[in-house]
Amino acid sequence: MAEHDLSADMSHDMRHDRAATAAVVIGGRRLTIEDVVAVAREGAAVRLSDDAAWRARIARGAEFLRRHLDAGATVYGVNTGYGDACVVDVPMALVEALPLQLTRYHGCGMGEYLDDASALAVIAARLNSLAYGLSGVRPVLLERLADLINHRVLPRIPAEGSVGASGDLTPLSYVAAALAGEREVQFRGASCSARDAWQTLGHAPLTLAPKEGLALMNGTAVMTGLACLAFARATQLARLSARLTALATVALDGRAAHFDPLIFEAKPHAGQGEAAAWIRADLAGRPDTPGHRLQDRYSIRCAPHVIGVLGDALTWMRRDIENELNSANDNPLIDPDGERVLHGGNFYGGHIAFAMDGLKNAVANLADLMDRQLALLVDDKFNNGLPRNLTGASAARAPINHGFKAVQISSSAWTAEALKHTMPASVFSRSTEAHNQDKVSMGTIAARDCLRVLQLTEQVAAAHAIATVQAAQLRLRGNAATVIPAPLRAFMTDVATVSPFVDEDRALEHELRAMTAKIAAGDFIGVEGGKREGDAA
Known part of the structure; x- marks a missing residue:
């Protein structure tokens, strides 16, 4: 035919x-x-x-x-x-x-x-x-x-x-x-x-x-294809975690001065400078007063330093993923010009294995960062005047409402599981196939682990997003003069379409699932990537 x-x-x-x-x-x-x-x-x-x-x-x-x-x-x-x-x-x-x-x-x-x-x-x-x-x-x-x-x-x-x-x-x-x-x-x-x-x-x-x-x-097509998807999702999470840090700063009545550009010029890692710039942009127009503390806790103040590790790592990960993507990686290779048959080992997935082991580590650190921010928000000993567990219930109903207590517990569980998956797969080479394949990369296992860490971290981000929007709304309710810059207000509106304000306790599973799906798809945070050949300028 x-x-x-x-x-x-x-x-x-x-x-x-x-x-x-x-x-x-x-x-x-x-x-x-x-x-x-x-x-x-x-x-x-x-x-x-x-x-x-x-x-x-x-x-x-x-x-x-x-x-x-x-x-x-x-x-x-x-x-x-x-x-x-x-x-x-x-x-x-x-x-x-x-x-x-x-x-x-x-x-x-x-x-x-x-x-x-x-x-x-x-x-x-x-x-x-x-x-x-x-x-x-x-x-x-x-x-x-x-x-x-x-x-x-x-x-x-x-x-x-x-x-x-x-x-x-x-x-x-x-x-x-x-x-x-x-x-x-x-x-x-x-x-x-x-x-x-x-x-x-x-x-x-x-x-x-x-x-x-x-x-x-x-x-190496399986590990490489999965690595491309993991890279895209990690890029989105870096931007989202910066936005959530900015909103958490507002909700905690924290200090925008922690993100002053001079701080990041003094320690010039490009990734953390970019993360700080994102947070500054989201906080633009918010007055900087000392507030409740001269220095906010590390999960707020050091957020660019955590996010920036991922941002900088993504630069070399892109190089290695795209080199693998654009390679002839089978064996033997057939040279049509020199008319030679070349027996080699280009099928070895070591670069992807190392990139995915590194990526899951950097992403899991975002889960840990966001979970720690969420822990501050729900705890009335640390949230600078917000209701316990971020409950929105009336005073009369407050004794039987527990707001985001269980959400924070679940977030901590997802974070712990993400951190557990950071054990590097690439060091677990096994000799196989009658000791012919006696040193192998484990790249596909590393990529699969990375995707699992991404899924768990997106769940943490979903919980953080819903809870932090609730916290910002509660801050506004307590002080109508609270300044929430336009990008954060728009973000709050988007989140509220998926999960409205929680006044009375309700099951949040379906809202968390919907939020997680949107985050995985990049619906909330638009990250500009490289243009493809033929795309409009």
């Missing part, structure tokens, strides 16, 4: 908002984290580059590999067994069957399935790596990977089972199997067999050519 034109109309397969998002071009250019997020979370399609030289290079790699095999050469994973079985020769009569065998025996993933956004990020990362033209795959394979994204044929990828070298073999086998028409996929809102999805789209399942099963699976 003839392959379809990727630029053809796919509107009935796309989400309604996809047309409004510029397609991400794959091939001949570096992708950014924002490109992956656009595909995974914003509904963007992908489009393979029209550049003739790039397309010719992709085809040339597959053609060289075929000629190399026909000349009797031995190529790992193409006419040999895999891993420790590299010493086993595969007869030419079985070479065509070998790729599908690889996908099948790796079909042993466990744990929860990756959600749609994560699956899309994984496919985008794998597609971009193969598009570097050093993997010996045919153009049709890239087209079919693009189909998975553009038609939302999403493999059901179990999260557990990768040690991060030799790449994300087991989880990526579910991508390879989907292309071959095997296993289950999510398609048009339901689970179905991959074969049925391809039939609906008018395609036969792809027959994987020699090396294509290995090229799909022997790489």
Whole structure:
């Protein structure tokens, strides 16, 4: 069956908002984290580059590999067994069957399935790596990977089972199997067999050519795709925690002078200077009087110093994540220009592992910071005149109302769990596969841990947001002259649409869940990221 034109109309397969998002071009250019997020979370399609030289290079790699095999050469994973079985020769009569065998025996993933956004990020990362033209795959394979994204044929990828070298073999086998028409996929809102999805789209399942099963699976796409999503969520949390610090300063009747620019010029870490600038902007116009204390407690006064660690770390994390995203990270590499086969170890995910171990540490510190601020707000011994537990009840009803007491307990529980997950995964290398894979990265476990820490920290931020808005409203009720700058008032209005003022005790679970979802989606804090190629100026 003839392959379809990727630029053809796919509107009935796309989400309604996809047309409004510029397609991400794959091939001949570096992708950014924002490109992956656009595909995974914003509904963007992908489009393979029209550049003739790039397309010719992709085809040339597959053609060289075929000629190399026909000349009797031995190529790992193409006419040999895999891993420790590299010493086993595969007869030419079985070479065509070998790729599908690889996908099948790796079909042993466990744990929860990756959600749609994560699956899309994984496919985008794998597609971009193969598009570097050093993997010996045919153009049709890239087209079919693009189909998975553009038609939302999403493999059901179990999260557990990768040690991060030799790449994300087991989880990526579910991508390879989907292309071959095997296993289950999510398609048009339901689970179905991959074969049925391809039939609906008018395609036969792809027959994987020699090396294509290995090229799909022997790489770092799962950890890298998850790292892109984690980076975006962490960036949002940094800005949100600064805004919550500003609002907590108002609610506690604290001092704006703690964020004076000279303080941060004297200790010139860029990240903490930026965090202080965010807080200053949110407090602009608020008079600075000594208030109740000459110096506010550390969780307020030192907030930029905590947030700034994450801000500075994100700069080198972006470098490493985007380098991994824009790399040929399978083995062996097929050089279409020099016509060489290079056996190496680019599937090792050490950079992503280290970045994700670091990111979960910095993010968990935000959870701890916000939880400590919340503890000050609910405690009438430290909140400078606010009601105990931030209850909004009338004096007559106050004895039986407990406001945010339980919310703070839950916040502390989420924080403790986030902190527990900061144990680095990258140091837990295990020797596997008959001591062939005897030093591995654990990058995918680190990325999954990081996403869990992000989820817990977003829950803490949700609790903090609801409680701090309540506290600011109570401060206003006690003193109508309280100055709340415009950005904070707008934020309070947004939060109140999800969780109105708590006068009488009520169950807040659904409001906390809704708030957490908004925070995870970046609905409250708009953070400008790098523009994608083709975006409007």
